[in-house]
Amino acid sequence: MTRSTRRNFTILAAVAAASTFLAWAVITLNGFSDDSLRISLRLSARISFMLFLVIFVARPLAQLFPGPATRTLLRERRSLGIAFGTNHIVHLALIACRYTAFPELEYPVSSGIVGGTAYLLILLMLITSFDGPTRAIGPKAWRVLHKTGLYFVGFVFVTTLLPDPGDPLFTFERAWFVVLTVIALVIRMTAWFARRKNASRA
Secondary structure, eight states: OOHHHHHHHHHHHHHHHHHHHHHHHHHHHHOSSHHHHHHHHHHHHHHHHHHHHHHHHHHHHHHHSOSHHHHHHHHTHHHHHHHHHHHHHHHHHHHHHHHHHOTTSOOOHHHHHHHHHHHHHHHHHHHTTSHHHHHHHHHHHHHHHHHHHHHHHHHHHHHHHSOOTTSTTOOHHHHHHHHHHHHHHHHHHHHHHHHHHHHHHO
């Protein structure tokens, strides 16, 4: 096992343990109920969302603002991806726990299809963040998988975490998710236009 692989497995194990402990602590403090499970789900989703945003802007930031900090961020993007994927697998386990413990709850089929596709992509991206699977699928397939997964998961986050402003649950906290998402999109689009401009000059 290479040093990189050992490090990746360490990150996976540490994040899995931390995410599981956090969910256990929330449920224990509030008592096992649908409400406590929903709190745990919201918390793990928020953590995943913030990790996702950092991953989403890592390369554009390194392009627009080259320097030690952005180079480090770009270099650690794979580690952040492993942390994101692991945390969201724990999130999936919480979803399964909730609907198993409370079978009277309804889960829309359309949400299941979209969510299932997102989780399949997350799992594939997590697996191919390790050296062996990365080499096995090759660089071209790796780029296609991770770029597709990045945008699809981003779409799912936007549709689930960012409600319509008319929603009575549109709180100050959720408003910040809108602001951060817009900032991330602006950064990525600016970097894309900058690449196009430099390519046209070449």
